[in-house]
Amino acid sequence: MKMQSNNPLLLIKLLALHSLLALSAAQDFDFFYFVQQWPGSYCDTKQGCCYPSTGKPSSDFGIHGLWPNRNDGSYPSNCDSSNPFDASKISDLTSHMQTQWPTLACPSNNGLTFWGHEWDKHGTCSESVLNQHDYFATTLSLKNEINLLQALRTAGIQPNGQKYSLSSIKTAIQQASGYTPWVECNNDLSGNSQLYQIYLCVDSSASGFIECPVFPKGSCGSSIEFPSF
Ligand code: 5GP
Ligand code: 5GP
Numbered sequence: 682m683k684m685q686s687n688n689p690l691l692l693i694k695l696l697a698l699h700s701l702l703a704l705s706a707a708q709d710f711d712f713f714y715f716v717q718q719w720p721g722s723y724c725d726t727k728q729g730c731c732y733p734s735t736g737k738p739s740s741d742f743g744i745h746g747l748w749p750n751r752n753d754g755s756y757p758s759n760c761d762s763s764n765p766f767d768a769s770k771i772s773d774l775t776s777h778m779q780t781q782w783p784t785l786a787c788p789s790n791n792g793l794t795f796w797g798h799e800w801d802k803h804g805t806c807s808e809s810v811l812n813q814h815d816y817f818a819t820t821l822s823l824k825n826e827i828n829l830l831q832a833l834r835t836a837g838i839q840p841n842g843q844k845y846s847l848s849s850i851k852t853a854i855q856q857a858s859g860y861t862p863w864v865e866c867n868n869d870l871s872g873n874s875q876l877y878q879i880y881l882c883v884d885s886s887a888s889g890f891i892e893c894p895v896f897p898k899g900s901c902g903s904s905i906e907f908p909s910f
């Protein structure tokens with residue numbers, strides 16, 4: 682079909698409007714943080730924890746989330762209330778979710794609340810790249826690519842309640858994975874700084890790890906505990 686217009690200006694305006702609309706639907710982030718939590722450090726705090734209804738998670742890092750982020754450190758959140766979490770879209774992933782993405786919040790539950798929160802807050806901001814099923818499937822497969830606990834153990838860093846230097850923890854992960862992690866700490870009941878979450882970065886199409894364009898704010902102190910779980 683031949684497009685006809687005897688008003689070229691109108692055509693240009695329509696084309697401009699079209700590309701503006703395309704832009705506004707495009708992604709509003711530059712990369713992802715892939716965040717994993719150490720269950721021992723979630724549980725031994727003032728808030729405490731509850732094991733999921735499926736039982737005590739294994740002594741391993743668990744997924745917290747895959748968070749779209751911008752290079753200036755800001756991030757979008759809760760981007761699409763018209764596409765809320767729908768557990769039926771990830772029914773094939775449930776058993777992997779339970780082992781790799783366990784919830785530790787109270788009251789004890791099956792995990793859907795945590796996963797739903799992560800989709801609604803973060804996942805809806807990357808739906809131009811990952812639909813609901815693929816958001817969770819991709820995050821699960823990222824965890825398989827880099828084994829944080831193994832990386833730390835290889836360097837002699839064990840979850841045994843001892844203190845380790847922050848730099849030795851970062852170096853261990855860098856050497857095993859090739860990527861520089863960000864380490865977030867929290868405090869146990871006695872106020873000791875401890876390894877809580879590890880951040881790695883993923884490119885904006887969620888196809889693989891990258892060096893982080895920017896790190897979150899905050900710091901741990903130079904020596905931190907690695908509690909058992
Ligand atoms: P907190 O305030 O405990 O550090 O973070 C609370 C929540 O805000 C996180 O669990 C996460 O959902 C979100 N959040 C905190 N920092 C960042 C960040 O740097 N990037 C993104 N994308 N989300 C963040
Ligand atoms: P974010 O900090 O990602 O915004 O949100 C974390 C939310 O998920 C909080 O409402 C928290 O209570 C809930 N949640 C459920 N299970 C967990 C868990 O195992 N770890 C963390 N960090 N939050 C959890």
